[in-house]
Amino acid sequence: MAASSVSQPTEVVNNPVASQDSSSISFLAEAAQPYRDIVLHGVTEDTPASDYVKAVLAPAFEEETGIKIELEIVPWADMYSKTIEDMEANSGTYDFVYIEQDIIYAFLEQNFLVNLTQMLDHNPNLASPDFKPIDFTTFIEEFKDPATGDLYGVPMEAFLKTYVYRKDLFEDLSIQEAFATEYGYPLGPAVTFDQYHDIAVFFTQYGQDNDMELWGSTVQAANDHPASFYEFSETILPTFGVYNWGINPDNYKATVDNSGQLNSEQAKNALTFWLDLLQYAPPESTRSTWTETAKTFAAGRVAQGWIYGENVAWIATDPTRSEIVGKVGVALPPTTQGVIQDASIGKGYVGYYDGGAFGIPYSSKKQEAALLWLQYISQADVQPEWAAASSRVVQLGTFDDPLVLEQDKKVGGYFSLMKKEGRLYRGAPPFPFHSQIRDLVASYLYLAIDGKLTPEEALDQAATAVDEELVKLGYGK
Known part of the structure; x- marks a missing residue:
């Protein structure tokens, strides 16, 4: 697989540095x-x-x-x-x-x-x-x-694609009191997906009650751009315990019937959770790539979400571009049981190292x-x-x-x-077929985002299509 190392000659210009010590x-x-x-x-x-x-x-x-x-x-x-x-x-x-x-x-x-x-x-x-x-x-x-x-x-x-939250909202005493009264536990960065969901519901309602342009979560769910595939596959899936895009790297299969995980119960729970967040996300979310989610968070329109680290610096420090300077907190993302342990021993990961x-x-x-x-x-x-x-x-x-x-x-x-x-955290799986499978799976995610397929239908069809495509590409025969 290694590329050739023979170097081609460089075009040299004879104009040496002026004589000096x-x-x-x-x-x-x-x-x-x-x-x-x-x-x-x-x-x-x-x-x-x-x-x-x-x-x-x-x-x-x-x-x-x-x-x-x-x-x-x-x-x-x-x-x-x-x-x-x-x-x-x-x-x-x-x-x-x-x-x-x-x-x-x-x-x-x-x-x-x-x-x-x-x-x-x-x-x-x-x-x-x-x-x-x-x-x-x-x-x-x-x-x-x-x-x-x-x-x-x-x-x-x-950089990491990390969980971010609004410190000014999470640390507001009146908001903390209201949240604890509603849910029976203290407000803080979400550790579980139930907590993430509660926070999303709470702040969406808080925005409505206070006539604010505020929602409970970002969702990078552009329905015509691979950004949605990347958020689901590299941010959401691994935190539910589904790694390598749900493809078994030993036999290049994605279906559960063939020892893959793309249409597993965990994967379907992950997609259901992610799509459910759209009702607690700003209306631009189904048109949002990584660029738009960063702008949405910087505008103060959401209480929490997942943002690529390359954008954290300007969101937290640049008042010409951000409405929430000094108000950004970061933390590990919420995960299901066992994911942190998997990541600690190299068996899995909690998110994307980009x-x-x-x-x-x-x-x-x-x-x-x-x-x-x-x-x-x-x-x-x-x-x-x-x-x-x-x-x-x-x-x-x-x-x-x-x-x-x-x-x-x-x-x-x-x-x-x-x-x-x-x-x-970990980078993308070491798949030479990255682009082909990304675009294939994304086509089913777009249909799920638009409500034309249920999460179960989308992943069942996607997993079957991946198995078939990888055989065509020479993998997993």
Whole structure:
């Protein structure tokens, strides 16, 4: 499955660094001398971390090395299409690309990416002594070939999709009293799904009673976008004890009859719970992707929900974009019995560890210069401000930086949660057929969201369709 590691020649521009004392030149500046004035073209997803790369890191890299970075920041769907089209055509348009954790295994199967481990080994003159994979969080494992352990991407952002709640509402004494009177237990971040449901009902009614635009929960349930599949499969299902999208990784089957879990009782309970929340969610929820749910929460329209960590920083700190600055709390999501234990021993997980890396397409003709760029963004000293600006952490040492510790207080303890409990979260399953099965299952979820199928019908049909499709793709015969 590993991509070829043979490096194509880099286009070298003979414009060396002006003569100066070599002791004052950084390793990267010295190594970059043959490549000065080269332009590296990259494409990345429109995320806060990518914005920081373009605004701060790219100019700084050019100043230090003389290598210019041209970075396209595009929506999620365009990022996928541009990247895949370029690599399939072997055109060499892009010298580095954003690799979402979800898609890495498909890229490896297609031999799209340069083997960074081998390239560094074969080019010691380009291998910075400061580049140490051991400094990264466990998220770096998501960008290694499972068969060889070789690295194919350098993490540039990583975050949890976490449970969030309105601290100002949850800590209001009159609200606490009313909730305790109604339900017989104290108001707090939901630990069980019954509690989550109670809180959703309570705050939806509270909004109606007080003439407020307030509902009880976010629901990322766009009825025409894969975002709904991702929320259900990577946030809701695992907290009900259904892992790997309900597909048995040993035989690639999804139906219960074939030892899968996609149409299991737990999965049907999960979908029933999630769809039921729509009556306690803002009306825009069936049009909401990850972008809209973040905006909904930032507008103060919901009391709790699940939000990608990349958005937590600006929701909690940016008054130009958020109505709830200083009012955001984060916690582990509610789970069914046994899920936390499963996650603790590596048998399961409580939610999605999301993010992406920059990798070098095998079609790039400027691979050596791109390798220097990837090592530049991996330096420890560029991490803290990047983290504070966009809630992303990819290196262990970043958590203990004073700037991040101070920011942690402003974002409801998000970084503390990520440091302490990140091990309980996991990226997408290592399926090369990620996109095909995502789109297939999503089509049944859309029908369930629209009320055209019951949760039971949707998952029974989806599981059967997955079994059939995987056989066609060469899996699970």
